[in-house]
Amino acid sequence: MTDDATTARDEAARFRETYERIREQVGRMMVGQDDVIEGVLTALFAGGHVLLEGVPGLGKTMLVRCLSRAVNLQFSRIQFTPDMMPADVQGTSVLVETEGGGHKLEFQEGPLVANLVLADEINRATPKTQSAMLEAMQERQISVGRRTIVLDEPYCVMATQNPVEQEGTYPLPEAQLDRFLMKLVVGYPTEDEYHAILDRTTGDDDVTIDSVSDGAEILSLRHVVRAVPVPDETQAYAVRLVMGTQPGSKYAPALVNDYVALGSSPRGAQGLLLTGKVKALLGKRHAVSTDDVRAAAHAVLRHRVLLNFRAQSDGVSADDVVNAVLETVTAPHAG
Amino acid sequence: MSRRVDELRSALCDAAERAAEVLRHERRAVVLSRLVETAGRRSWIAAIGVALIVLGGGAGAWADAGGIALGLALVAAILVLVNEVSAARVVDERDALSRWDTELATHDRLLTAHEFLAAGQRNGFMQAAIDDARPALDRARGIELRRATSGASLWHAATSQSARNGLAAGLLLILCALLLRPYVSSERTSATPGAEIARVAGTRASPPTSVHSRDPRGTELETLAPPATTQPPGGREAAEEGESGEIPDSSRDTRGATGEGRSAEASSSHGAGQSKGVPSAQGQVSVPAESKKKPRKRKRPGAPDATPAENKKKGDEEKSGSTAGSGAASGSNRNPSTSEWSSKDQVSETDDDPVEDDSDVDDEDSESEARGGMQPNLRDRRPPVNRDLSVGFGNQSDEESNGRGGPGQTKKSRGTASLVLGVPIPDHIKGQPNPGRTKITQERVEPKNDDAAQVAASERGPRNGPTGHIARPHMTPWMRALVRAFFLSEDGGPSGASPRAEN
Known part of the structure; x- marks a missing residue:
C-alpha cells in the first residue's frame, strides 16, 4: 500500500467522521427522516442544492436550521410569498442618511447572500422571483444593476416546497428545477417516530445543537469527494440512465416514450456521479460503483423528468418512470 | 509493489x-x-x-x-x-x-x-x-x-x-389438417386429369348452347350445341372413360374442331393455362350493350390501371374456369351465352363491377370536363361572392359595384390615393356616362430671389408708437394701501388704521 493510497484512505475516513458528527447533531432534533437527512448532507458535501418537498409540518425547515447550526455557517431564511419581488431576495439600493445631513444610495444585500440559504415555500413566489435565484444557484454570484456580488463558498440553497397540486403555488420552472442536485420527498413519520417527536417537543427539555464543523472543513471535504474516481463502467451506466429518461433514445423504455415529455439534462448525469461519489465514501469504498449511481437515481432524476398530460391522467409519477428506467437500463458489462 | x-x-x-x-x-x-x-x-x-x-x-x-x-x-x-x-x-x-x-x-x-x-x-x-x-x-x-x-x-x-x-x-x-387429409386426398384422387376431362366433356355435351362467336369478317355466328340433359348418360360414361385414362372422342373433337376460336365451353372447361392468351372472338361480341351506352368512368391520368387486388381477383376469375374464361370475357364476364350451365354463372351477380349510379357518373363527368376547360360548368355561372369591403351602418352594399369584387369608383376614391397630391383620382361625375378624370396641370417655374433692402440690427431704434392697453397700471404703495383700506372698510373691517401708519 503506497502513501497515496494511505492518504486517500485517511481522507475518506475523515470525511466519514465529519459526516457522522454532523449527522448526530442533526439527529438530536430530527426524529426519523434518515433518507432526507442523508440526502441533505450528501448535497452539502457534493456542492449541490436540495429541494425538499412535503406537506407542512414535517420538519423541513427545522432540518435546515439544525444543519446550519451544526456546521456553523452563515444562515439566512427567505419566506417566499406571492408578492415577493426579485429585489427582496437579491438586494437593492436604499437611500441612507450621511453624517452631514445628506443622503446617498447604498446597496443592501438580500438574504441570498449567505452560505446556507433556506428558501422556505419557494413555490409560493411568482416565477419571476423564483428565477432570480438561478444565477446564485448556478454561478454562485448575484448581479444587481451593475453590481456583481460573488457568493462565499460553501454556498447551498435548500428550498422547501409544498406539493405542487396545492392552491396558491407556482410550479418551479424547469430551468430552476434542473439546478437542484436532488429532490427529496419528505414523508410522514412512523408511529414510533410520532412518540419520539412528541416526547422531544412537548417536554421541558431544550435540545441544543453544537457546531461540529465549519465552512472551511466542508470545502476541503468537497475536494475529497471530487477526488473519488469513477470507472468507465459506472460512468457509462450513469449516461445510459440519463438517456433512458429521454423519450426516443435507444435506452428509453416504453413507459418513458409514452409518458415523458422532457427527459433529464446532462446535469442529471453530473448529479448522479457526484452523489455516487459521496455514497461510495460513505460505503467505505474508493471508487463509485453502479450501485451508488443506482441508489442516487430517484433523488437526482425525479425532478428532471417532465411528464406529459397522459401520464398525469393515468396517474404515472416521476418515480414510476425512474423505476422503469432502472429496471430496463443495465450497465455495459452487467450480464 | x-x-x-x-x-x-x-x-x-x-x-x-x-x-x-x-x-x-x-x-x-x-x-x-x-x-x-x-x-x-x-x-x-x-x-x-x-x-x-x-x-x-x-x-x-x-x-x-x-x-x-x-x-x-x-x-x-x-x-x-x-x-x-x-x-x-x-x-x-x-x-x-x-x-x-x-x-x-x-x-x-x-x-x-x-x-x-x-x-x-x-x-x-x-x-x-x-x-x-x-x-x-x-x-x-x-x-x-x-x-x-x-x-x-x-x-x-x-x-x-x-x-x-x-x-x-x-x-x-x-390435427385439423390430419383429420381433413383423407377427404382431401379422396377428392384429389377422383380429380385425376383423365377423370376431370371426362367430367367436363360429359357436362359439356349436355346443354344445347348457343354460342356467340365472331368470324374473321366480323359477323356473328351462332353455334348450336347438342341438346341439354341434366345428367347425360354419355357424360357419366365419359367420366368413367376418363377415369380409365382415355380421352373421350367428344372432347377430342371439341379441341380439334373449334381450332383457334375454341368455343366458350371448351375454354371454360379447361384450366387457365389453356384459355389464357388465346382470346376468343366471342369476347368482343359479348360486351353488354349497356356498357357501350354508358361508358365507364374515365380514369385519371396518374391512376394505375388496376390495383393489385383487382388484378389478383381478375386472375382468380380467369383461373376458375367457371365462366367464359379470359379469352371470352374481355373485361366482363357478362357473356350472353345461351348455355344454361354457363349462363347461370355468368348472369349471377358475381360481377365485381359495382353498380354505378347514372346521375353520379354524369355529374362527375361534367365536372371533370369543366375542370378541363372544355366547357364551363353551369354551377360556375353564379355571380361571384361579393367582397364588398365597405364599413357602414348595416353594411349597405355599394350600388355601383359590379359584384365582381371590390368597391365601386366612389368608394375607391375615398382611399389613400385621394390624400396624395398629384395622383390622378378617378371620380364619378354625375351626368356623364363614364367616370371623369380630374386634370392636374403642373407648371415648371424657376425660383426667383425677392429683392429687399437689408436692415442692420444696430439701426433699429426704440419703439415710438403707442404701446396699447396695459392691464395693470403702475400704482405707488400709498395708493395701493388706500385702495385696500377702502375695501376693508366696505367689508366692515377695522378702518381706523391709517394707510400711512400701516405702511
Missing part, C-alpha cells in the same frame, strides 16, 4: 476465466430458452406449413415417416448449431468479473480494480480501490460460481403463456 500488482492481476484473470465458463453455460442456456420460447410462440406458423404440406400436393412426399424424420433431424441440427455457436463465443473479462461482483455483492470492486490496473497513471483513490478488490478476490477463490439453472429457464420458456398458446394453436392446426 509491482509484484503485488502482478499477483492481483493474475488473480483477477484467474477469476475471470472461472467465471467465463459459467457465463458461456448461462448464455447458452439463455439462447436455447429464447429459441424454445420463440419457437413455441411461433409454432402456429410452422403448423400452417405442416398443414399445407399435409393437405397439399406434397403430402405424399412429406407426410411419410422419412419426411418427418428429416424434419426432426433438421430441428435437432439447428439446436446443436445454436448451442455450439453460443458456446464458442468469447467472453469478455469485464463481463466475467462483473458476474463475480454480482455474485459476491462487492459493488463492482473487481471490475473497478481490473480497469484501474490497466490505467497508466493512478492516484491515491485508484490505488485504494485496487486494494479494495483483494478481499473480494480472496472470497472468490474459495467459492464456486453458481450457475443459473438452465433447466428451469428452459422449462420456464417452454411453459410460458405465449409459448403454450402458440403450441396449442399449432397442434390444433396440424
Whole structure:
C-alpha cells in the first residue's frame, strides 16, 4: 500500500467522521427522516442544492436550521410569498442618511447572500422571483444593476416546497428545477417516530445543537469527494440512465416514450456521479460503483423528468418512470 | 509493489476465466430458452406449413415417416448449431468479473480494480480501490460460481403463456389438417386429369348452347350445341372413360374442331393455362350493350390501371374456369351465352363491377370536363361572392359595384390615393356616362430671389408708437394701501388704521 493510497484512505475516513458528527447533531432534533437527512448532507458535501418537498409540518425547515447550526455557517431564511419581488431576495439600493445631513444610495444585500440559504415555500413566489435565484444557484454570484456580488463558498440553497397540486403555488420552472442536485420527498413519520417527536417537543427539555464543523472543513471535504474516481463502467451506466429518461433514445423504455415529455439534462448525469461519489465514501469504498449511481437515481432524476398530460391522467409519477428506467437500463458489462 | 500488482492481476484473470465458463453455460442456456420460447410462440406458423404440406400436393412426399424424420433431424441440427455457436463465443473479462461482483455483492470492486490496473497513471483513490478488490478476490477463490439453472429457464420458456398458446394453436392446426387429409386426398384422387376431362366433356355435351362467336369478317355466328340433359348418360360414361385414362372422342373433337376460336365451353372447361392468351372472338361480341351506352368512368391520368387486388381477383376469375374464361370475357364476364350451365354463372351477380349510379357518373363527368376547360360548368355561372369591403351602418352594399369584387369608383376614391397630391383620382361625375378624370396641370417655374433692402440690427431704434392697453397700471404703495383700506372698510373691517401708519 503506497502513501497515496494511505492518504486517500485517511481522507475518506475523515470525511466519514465529519459526516457522522454532523449527522448526530442533526439527529438530536430530527426524529426519523434518515433518507432526507442523508440526502441533505450528501448535497452539502457534493456542492449541490436540495429541494425538499412535503406537506407542512414535517420538519423541513427545522432540518435546515439544525444543519446550519451544526456546521456553523452563515444562515439566512427567505419566506417566499406571492408578492415577493426579485429585489427582496437579491438586494437593492436604499437611500441612507450621511453624517452631514445628506443622503446617498447604498446597496443592501438580500438574504441570498449567505452560505446556507433556506428558501422556505419557494413555490409560493411568482416565477419571476423564483428565477432570480438561478444565477446564485448556478454561478454562485448575484448581479444587481451593475453590481456583481460573488457568493462565499460553501454556498447551498435548500428550498422547501409544498406539493405542487396545492392552491396558491407556482410550479418551479424547469430551468430552476434542473439546478437542484436532488429532490427529496419528505414523508410522514412512523408511529414510533410520532412518540419520539412528541416526547422531544412537548417536554421541558431544550435540545441544543453544537457546531461540529465549519465552512472551511466542508470545502476541503468537497475536494475529497471530487477526488473519488469513477470507472468507465459506472460512468457509462450513469449516461445510459440519463438517456433512458429521454423519450426516443435507444435506452428509453416504453413507459418513458409514452409518458415523458422532457427527459433529464446532462446535469442529471453530473448529479448522479457526484452523489455516487459521496455514497461510495460513505460505503467505505474508493471508487463509485453502479450501485451508488443506482441508489442516487430517484433523488437526482425525479425532478428532471417532465411528464406529459397522459401520464398525469393515468396517474404515472416521476418515480414510476425512474423505476422503469432502472429496471430496463443495465450497465455495459452487467450480464 | 509491482509484484503485488502482478499477483492481483493474475488473480483477477484467474477469476475471470472461472467465471467465463459459467457465463458461456448461462448464455447458452439463455439462447436455447429464447429459441424454445420463440419457437413455441411461433409454432402456429410452422403448423400452417405442416398443414399445407399435409393437405397439399406434397403430402405424399412429406407426410411419410422419412419426411418427418428429416424434419426432426433438421430441428435437432439447428439446436446443436445454436448451442455450439453460443458456446464458442468469447467472453469478455469485464463481463466475467462483473458476474463475480454480482455474485459476491462487492459493488463492482473487481471490475473497478481490473480497469484501474490497466490505467497508466493512478492516484491515491485508484490505488485504494485496487486494494479494495483483494478481499473480494480472496472470497472468490474459495467459492464456486453458481450457475443459473438452465433447466428451469428452459422449462420456464417452454411453459410460458405465449409459448403454450402458440403450441396449442399449432397442434390444433396440424390435427385439423390430419383429420381433413383423407377427404382431401379422396377428392384429389377422383380429380385425376383423365377423370376431370371426362367430367367436363360429359357436362359439356349436355346443354344445347348457343354460342356467340365472331368470324374473321366480323359477323356473328351462332353455334348450336347438342341438346341439354341434366345428367347425360354419355357424360357419366365419359367420366368413367376418363377415369380409365382415355380421352373421350367428344372432347377430342371439341379441341380439334373449334381450332383457334375454341368455343366458350371448351375454354371454360379447361384450366387457365389453356384459355389464357388465346382470346376468343366471342369476347368482343359479348360486351353488354349497356356498357357501350354508358361508358365507364374515365380514369385519371396518374391512376394505375388496376390495383393489385383487382388484378389478383381478375386472375382468380380467369383461373376458375367457371365462366367464359379470359379469352371470352374481355373485361366482363357478362357473356350472353345461351348455355344454361354457363349462363347461370355468368348472369349471377358475381360481377365485381359495382353498380354505378347514372346521375353520379354524369355529374362527375361534367365536372371533370369543366375542370378541363372544355366547357364551363353551369354551377360556375353564379355571380361571384361579393367582397364588398365597405364599413357602414348595416353594411349597405355599394350600388355601383359590379359584384365582381371590390368597391365601386366612389368608394375607391375615398382611399389613400385621394390624400396624395398629384395622383390622378378617378371620380364619378354625375351626368356623364363614364367616370371623369380630374386634370392636374403642373407648371415648371424657376425660383426667383425677392429683392429687399437689408436692415442692420444696430439701426433699429426704440419703439415710438403707442404701446396699447396695459392691464395693470403702475400704482405707488400709498395708493395701493388706500385702495385696500377702502375695501376693508366696505367689508366692515377695522378702518381706523391709517394707510400711512400701516405702511
